[in-house]
Amino acid sequence: MSNVKSVLLVGVGGQGIILASQILSSGLIEAGFDVKMSEVHGMAQRGGSVTTQVRYGEKVDSPIIGKGSADVMVAFEKVEAVRWLEYLKPGGALVVNNYEIPSATVISGAEVYPEGVMEKLKATVDNIYVIDAAKEAMELGNIKAQNIVLLGGLIKAMGVEGVDWDKMVEQNVKPRFVELNLKAINKGMDLVASEVKEEVSI
């Protein structure tokens, strides 16, 4: 369906992608959209590559997308951006965390973490927003909030308006983390807002 938008969230197990997807989905429901969200459990959680997909619009059919179909993609780790880039639509927006997580193959010495990932991504994707989410989250007091910084960036890149995102954060995170995550989501929004090139229209 042409009025349906697709968002792809990718990263490494343990980075908090599912929570970010949940907050995003609840906001989209609040905005009045039909929403479908797909995630995969099990093996993928053990430090492997993890993805969730969120689709929204007037009426959504398939909960999942194929290659070349994501309007916006957020990568919580930079090599994961590369791994999933073929799922981004030509002209789609990429929000990418300037953050490196070595995999088991890198630790064991079987592979070397590649150089120049971000430069290559910039050369390939026109509509790209790079966020140092780990650094930003540390400055806010806890590196674990980097997922919510990225969520803020993603929301801005999607250009969804009319949602009280602060309320969505309050409803979805534990009370003692609300303050931190409110700062994080707004930080992410500000970072992308300052350099939005071309909003993805709904």
Place this chain on the structure above:
Amino acid sequence: MKKLLTGNEAIARGFYEAGGHVAAAYPGTPSTEILENMEQYKEDVYCEWSPNEKVAMEVAIGASMAGARSLAAMKHVGLNVAADPIMTYAYLGVNGGFVFVSADDPGMHSSQNEQDNRYFAKFGKMAMVEPTDSQEAKDYVKEALRVSEEYDVPVLFRVTTRVCHSKTLVELGERTEVAKKPYVKNVSKFLAAPAHAKVLHVTLEERLSKLEEYSNNSPLNTVEWNDKKIGIITSGISYQYAKEVFGDSASYLKIGFTNPLPFGMIEDFAKEVETLYVIEELEPYMEEQIKARGIKCTGKELIPNVGELNPDIIAKALLGKEIKTIEGLDALDDAMIKRPPTLCAGCPHRGLFYSLSKIKNVMVTGDIGCYTLGFTQPLNSMDTCVCMGGSISTGHGAAKAFKLAGEDKKVVSVIGDSTFFHTGMNSLVDVVYNKGNTVTVILDNRITGMTGHQENPGTGYTLMGDKTIAIDIPNLVKALGVEDIQVVNPLNLKETDAALKKALEFDGPSVVITRWPCVLKKFSQEDKTEFGCELKKFKVNEDKCKSCKLCLKSGCPALSFDKFAKIDPDMCVGCSVCAQVCPFEAIERVGE
């Protein structure tokens, strides 16, 4: 009120709203959250983790015989374990409504095969329903229970990963109380002796004819007329993909009640459309039956029967649509690494597998769980894995083969605590009974880890949160006849090395139990008492580090290397395995 629910949450909700009484399961991806979510309805629904799927199925069958609305849930391969009771319960028929969920995993996101369990419904002559989203998952449970009671038949509720784990909007309803039916002793119905079963088989065939009539009129089977050039017969998640690709440009026969198929509806639909496609994931379950009726259609000639479907695959197969991706992706080929799943930092299995990796000339037979990752680099210490509970018996068979051929090769079988209770126990009985000589290592991490921390018979708690007897593995193993039993802390490498050495030298069946909780487990009061101390993190003393990289052989994801070994302070939990591996005492506790 509309709520975003996974298919699994919706199935639990549907059972609750339908007045369900008893539910049982053994956890397995992608089915686990069905019973996890049933727990919130425990005021009205009795629910339990059973030790395996066969037991869960039997618990639900017994409750159904007694007159309760019952449900059993399992992953696709779990139904293999539970096949024995259900194949006969189909003959007997129900008292209280009976639904069993088979959650299949096309694409094998977290499974050892991708068998298509729709064939079980046909094989076992049972009714089957297939929802396409969470709203239907909830609604169809209610209709399935009603059909089960009206037609005296068990219903296979077949879902797949993308239905189980996709969240879609669901309108919640209230619970309708349904009284348990009275139990009346009736051996000719509920006692499957040959004399009874011969009669029951005839009744079963009659029931199937009635069910086909229902299928042709079922609210679960619907036609959506649009353009009649293309007609699509589809079911389950494939319906959503087909809609995504064809939208309103094709007509649909959407089949939610898939055994027996609504052949009347299919014939009528086929007559009206020019080209007929059957779009289904995995095997040509519907297509074969439709073709057998002489109806011309296209399906698996174009759509793959391997792996998961998605809208792209269908668009390419049926419309020849090529996918456009971003240009210049080739330039990124060298900016890629593999990212296989790995044992967590601080995982208690790491110590055991590190010790095992140093032993030469052994075959290690493995099992299903997080610890299957013991096969990966750099630990590289597992040879085989077939099915739940299979490690001990495959190991026993291998050891007998080696012995017969005069080969001097020892066998170590590795199995988790939950898996041991599942079907490992009977295998250990076999080793003892048939004079086996293998080493069985039971990795007791005090929880069912892989599926996300479910209680099991060894943890001391039930699904409904009650305290219960924690079955003691050492005593259990002793009672099974094993004489050589050792319990070790797997985070202590010397202790683990010594235990393995002793067990391998022992002539006869040996058991080593590694007892330490999963690093992600929320400790119970008993865990705190037994394992309680808060561990201090480790750091590398670069003055002592000789850059030998030996610590990296432990495969801990908190370790990395840049001139010297490095430990990620956010990931390290202080398990100390790397510090024990280091020959230069260069890895030290923070603050010491």
